[in-house]
Amino acid sequence: MAARAGIVVTGTEVLTGRVADRNGPWVVEQLRELGVDVAHIAVVGDRSADMTAALGFFASEGMDLIVTSGGLGPTADDLTAEVVGAFQGRPMVLDEVLQERIAEILRPMVARWKGLDMDALEAGTRKQAVIPEGATILDPVGTAPGLLVTPADEAAGPTVLVLPGPPRELQPMWAAAVQTEAFAAATAGRTSYDQQMLRLYGIPESEIAETLRRAEAGGIDLDTLEITTCMRGGEIEIVTRYEPPATATYEALVALVRERHADTLYSDDGSSVDVQVADLLRARGWHIATAESCTGGLIAARLTNLAGSSDYVTGGLVVYANEAKTALAGVPPELIEAHGAVSPEVAHALALGAVRALGADIGIGVTGIAGPGGGTEEKPVGTVCCAVATREGGVAASRRLVIPGARTDVRDRATVAGLHLIRSVLRDEQPPSEPLG
C-alpha cells in the first residue's frame, strides 16, 4: 500500500478567498513526484476546533503524513503549532535556542524601521519559539520555523509536517523537510509514478471523452492510467499518471490522441504555449512587440513573465483610447471611423503598428469588447479581433472570436487566443479554429 498524505491549509483569509492558496496544490505536486498519494486538501479557518477536526479526519482516513501550511506568524490568530502539539499529545515548550535564532534573523529588518514597537517584536519572537516538545525544527526561511511532529504515543497516527504560509518560505523549507528522518519514516511506503501532460487548443471537451471511449473499445487498458482532463482558458489539458509498467499503455493512448486530434494537439510534453512561443522566438532570433486594447497589457505581461524574456520581447503598446491607437500604433482615425475600434481591420493595423513602433520582427494586435458594457447586436460583449504581423510579410494571421463569460474571462481567453495565434505564425501553420464557447 502506497504512503498517503493529506494537506491542511489554514487561514481565514484563504478560506474566504482574500488570498488564493498556492501552497496546497504545490505540496500535492511535490508529494506526487515523491510517489506519495494525496487525496485531499482541507482549507480551514483560524479556529482551533476546525483545525483539530481536519487533522482527526485525515488520521481516521489512515494518512501516514499530514502537511499543514500557515498559522505560524506572530499574531494571536496563528494557532497551528499549538493545535498540532495538542493533537499529537505533546506539551508546548519554549525553545530558547530557536528564540535567539529568530531574534537574530529580525535584527537587520529592525534596523530599517523607525519607531518600531520592540515589546511587540519580542512577544512575537517568543510566541514563534514555543513549539511541541520533541519536534524536529526546520530552520526559518522568513522568521517562522517549520516543525515535524510525531505522535507522543508512537503507534498512534500520522506525522505532521508544519510549514509556514508564504510560498517563498514554504518552498525552500520543503527541501529541508524531505531530508529529515521523520519525513522518511512517515513516507516509507511510497511508490514511483510517471506523469505526463498533453495540451490541446480549439476543441470541446466532449471530443476527448469520445477519444477515451474509443481507446477503451480498442483495447487500451485505461484502468492502469489515472487520467484527468480539464478545460481552462479555451485549452484542454490531459494529465496522466501511471506506474512504470503501464508506459506502453500510455504511449498507445498518446498515439490515438495524436491520430484523432493532430490539428489541435499542440504539446505532448506538457510545455505551455508561453514556453513554446519563447522557444520559437529564440530559435528565429526574433523580437516581439504587442499592441493591446481590451487585454490592456495582459499579453505583454505573459510574454515578459518568463525569466530571460528580454532576449525576445522588445515591448508593447497598451492602446486603450482610440487616440492612443492612432498616436502610438499609427491606426488611421478613418479606419476606426469606418470599421469601428473592434474590427479585423483595426486589429491588422495594430499588429503592423506594434512591429513598426517597436522595431520588432513580429507583432500582435488585439482589440475587443471585454464588457460588461459596450456590446451591440452585431458585436456582442466578448467580441475580440486579433492579428499577427511580421516585419517582412505584413499581416500573417487574423482571428475573430466571441468569448463567453465575464470581463475577466474575456480578457484571459483573448490573451490565450493571442498567444496561440503568435505560435501558429511562428510555426508557419494555419491558425487554430475557434474554440467552443
Place this chain on the structure above:
Amino acid sequence: MAARAGIVVTGTEVLTGRVADRNGPWVVEQLRELGVDVAHIAVVGDRSADMTAALGFFASEGMDLIVTSGGLGPTADDLTAEVVGAFQGRPMVLDEVLQERIAEILRPMVARWKGLDMDALEAGTRKQAVIPEGATILDPVGTAPGLLVTPADEAAGPTVLVLPGPPRELQPMWAAAVQTEAFAAATAGRTSYDQQMLRLYGIPESEIAETLRRAEAGGIDLDTLEITTCMRGGEIEIVTRYEPPATATYEALVALVRERHADTLYSDDGSSVDVQVADLLRARGWHIATAESCTGGLIAARLTNLAGSSDYVTGGLVVYANEAKTALAGVPPELIEAHGAVSPEVAHALALGAVRALGADIGIGVTGIAGPGGGTEEKPVGTVCCAVATREGGVAASRRLVIPGARTDVRDRATVAGLHLIRSVLRDEQPPSEPLG
C-alpha cells in the same frame, strides 16, 4: 446554533494546482453573507472513495449543508452526481425532460462546429441527465444542471447542493439555488453577521498584533469579534466579522487602529487601492498612462481591469528593451548610460514619457530587476524604481524599493507599490514608506 456548511471542491486538476480554485472561497463568502457558518473547504481529486470520505467527514461534523463544485461534465471522470446520489441513498435515474433541455442548449453550439462526433455528444448529454431520484434540478447555465439532494432517509444528515465547476456557470446558478425550498430548509438556523475590512500599506504585521494586544489591554472585548489579519503584496488586510450587538466594540477597535496607524491605514471600507485610484482619477477628470519595464504591462492590466476604465485610462507603454525606452518614452540613451536602466532618473523619465507619449494627465514609470538574473551588489534582484509625474507639475513622487522573493513576487509587489504611489499623488500626500521585506 447557527447553520453550518462545508464545501467540497472536486477535480484532480484543482487538487494538483493546474487550475486554481475560484469556487470554494466564493461560495464561502456567499454563505457567510447569508449568515451560514463555514469552517472547511475540502479539495478532492476525481475519485469516488475520496469524495465520499469528504462528504462523510462533513456529515460527522454535523453540517446542515454541503456544497460541491465540479465533476458534472460529460467525461467519465465527472463523478459527482453519482457519488452524491449514493451518499444520500438515492438511485440514479434518467430525467428525459432534462436530457432534451441539454440537447436544446447544445444545438446552436453544434451548428458552429464541423465534423463533430454526434454519438459522443449524445452520450455526454445522456450522462449529464442521469441524476439522483427526487433531486431538485437547477436549470443549466452552461450544459450541466445543478442539483439539490436531500437524504432519502430524512433524519439522516445534510442536504447536498451540487454545482458545476466553471465559475461563470456556478455563480449565476447559486442565485437560483438559494431561492429553493430545499436550500431554505437546510439553512434555517442562520444568523446575521456584519463584516468589515481595513487595509493598510507600509507596516509589518507585528505592529497590528501589538495594536490588538493594546486593544485588549484597553478593555476592548475582542472575543466578540472574529478578526483575521493577513499580509499580501505588501498590504495588510484586517477583516472583522461580528454579530450586530458587537458593533460598538468594532468601532472602538477601528478608532484605535486609526490612531496608531494614521499614515498607513488607507482604506476603512474595504475598498482596494485599484478602486480608490479609479475614483480619484474620475473625481479629477484625469486620464492616466503607464511606462513599464520590469512589470511588463501588469500595472496597465490592473488599471484596465475594472469595468468602465476607458473613462480614465489612456493607455501605456511596455518598454522592456532599452531601445524601446528611448523610442517610445523618449528616455535619452545618455541617461540610461549614465545611471543604468534601473535608476530613479530613468523612472522619472519614463513617468514623464508616459504623460507625453499618451497625452495623459498623470503617468507612472517603473523600472526594476525582476530576476532571477541581472542583479549586482549595488542593485540586487528585486530593486525597483518607480515615479509618478503629472502633466502640469512634472515628477510628483518617486520611490526605490528592494523587494524580496521570486520573479513573480517582485513583479506583483512592484505593481502594488506603483498603484499606491499613484494614489498618494492623486491625494496630494507623501508617498508611503518602504514596506518590510
